[in-house]
Structures are given as C-alpha cells and as structure tokens.
C-alpha cells in the first residue's frame with residue numbers, strides 16, 4: 125500500500141514552496157488510494173520558532189489537506205534514533221568525531237571531513253559525551269533513481285562521512301528521517317529539491333540499517349522575483365488563509381496539473397477531489413516557469 129507523508133520542520137511558517145510540496149505529496153498519495161501522514165520534524169529546538177507547529181497544522185487544515193493518522197513528532201522519538209545509532213556503532217559504520225568546524229576547515233581548506241578522528245581512533249581512550257558521531261561512508265559512488273529527475277549519481281567526496289548525532293547531542297536530520305520513514309512504513313517521499321542530497325544519505329543509512337527505502341520524487345523549488353529559492357532564510361512570506369482558492373489554483377498550475385476556472389469559487393474539498401482525480405506526476409515540470417512575487 126502507498127503511504128506518503130509531509131514532514132515540515134517548525135523552524136518557520138509554511139510558505140508557497142511548502143504548499144507545493146505538501147500538495148504534491150498529498151495528491152500523489154490520494155490518487156494512489158494511499159495514506160498521507162503528517163510528521164513534525166522538530167529535532168532542532170534552537171532553530172525552532174515557538175508556535176510554528178500549531179500554525180503549520182492549522183494551515184494544512186485551512187487548505188483542506190487532512191492527514192490520516194495521529195501526527196508524529198520527532199522530538200518524542202529520540203530512543204529510536206539512539207537504537208539506530210547503537211546499531212551503526214556495533215556494525216562499525218559509525219565513529220566519534222571531536223573536531224570543530226574550524227579545525228576541519230583549517231586542515232582541509234574546505235568543510236568536507238577528512239576522517240581525522242577515524243585514523244586517530246587509537247589515541248582516543250574515553251569517548252565522552254561532547255563528540256559528534258559520523259557515518260563511515262565507504263561507498264565510492266552511489267547511484268539511485270529519482271522518480272522525477274531520473275538517475276542520481278553521487279560521488280563519495282560530495283557525501284563524505286556525514287554527521288549522525290551532533291556534538292551538542294542533537295540528532296542529524298538524515299538519521300531521524302531514515303528511522304522514521306521506515307518505522308511509519310513510508311513508501312513514497314515527494315518533497316522539494318532542496319533535500320535532494322539528503323536522499324542519498326538516507327538511502328545509504330537505510331542500507332546500513334537494513335531498512336526498506338521509499339521511492340523519492342523531488343519537485344522543483346519556487347524562486348522569488350530576484351531568482352532566489354523561497355525559503356525561511358530569505359524571509360519568504362508565510363502562507364495566508366485568504367485567497368486559498370487562488371493559491372491552490374496557482375500551485376496546481378505550477379505543478380503542471382489541470383486547472384479549471386471553476387476552482388476560483390469552488391469548495392476547497394471539491395478542488396482537492398478533482399485535483400486528485402486529475403493528478404499526473406509525469407507533467408510536473410523540471411523547473412517552474414513562474415516566479416513568485418515576494
């Protein structure tokens with residue numbers, strides 16, 4: 125059975141780019157008679173905006189996208205991430221790293237990790253809590269298929285020994301997401317292309333943990349009128365509950381889907397039903413032709 129999900133981080137409110145990701149994953153799940161689950165990826169408290177989870181949840185409801193099971197909060201699932209890390213440590217594919225970002229930069233002239241702590245392992249007698257844990261990534265290149273973008277070939281150097289748990293004890297995105305997608309039975313991930321590189325790490329981790337992997341579809345990123353991608357960092361305007369019909373209409377158009385002038389006055393549930401029936405992932409463009417005024 126198809127199980128999809130939308131998994132926002134509560135580091136800000138949803139913007140138009142998040143609406144496209146939510147809508148694409150929702151319609152793909154519903155048109156496959158699947159479930160659509162909601163997970164709040166709240167594992168980075170220092171970057172979180174108070175109240176953002178509630179606003180995100182209310183916004184999805186305002187846009188008529190109803191999830192099918194209880195909301196999953198990553199902040200409540202640390203024990204699962206620790207189990208996965210233990211498993212990787214036992215399999216000798218994770219090692220502690222004591223380097224600061226500054227030290228790595230000084231040694232290597234870029235931010236890519238040079239395996240210093242792997243080769244100096246024997247000098248480390250006690251592993252204290254203030255270390256990061258890295259994934260020992262021995263694959264030279266890794267190839268996988270994105271449903272929209274086709275073959276992805278990632279060289280080792282682009283993806284060297286990424287972090288699983290940070291030295292401040294926070295979990296890395298890719299570990300938490302890999303564990304949860306498998307635990308929730310997610311079969312399909314549809315999301316924005318800003319996470320394309322993360323998919324490779326997720327697939328490598330899933331392989332190391334013997335977990336099933338979802339199919340990935342990465343949709344294009346929305347750009348603002350100066351050509352930058354919409355993001356919380358460049359202060360993309362939050363979605364608003366006014367003109368929901370108009371926003372859904374624009375979102376469907378950008379995703380290359382059929383639209384109907386009747387959508388402008390239709391009930392939101394009716395728009396989503398029609399869009400589910402008409403959903404065709406093959407017509408999602410490689411890039412959007414429109415930019416969004418900000």
Ligand SMILES: [Zn+2]
Pocket residue numbers: 220221222223239240241242
């Ligand atoms: Zn190190």
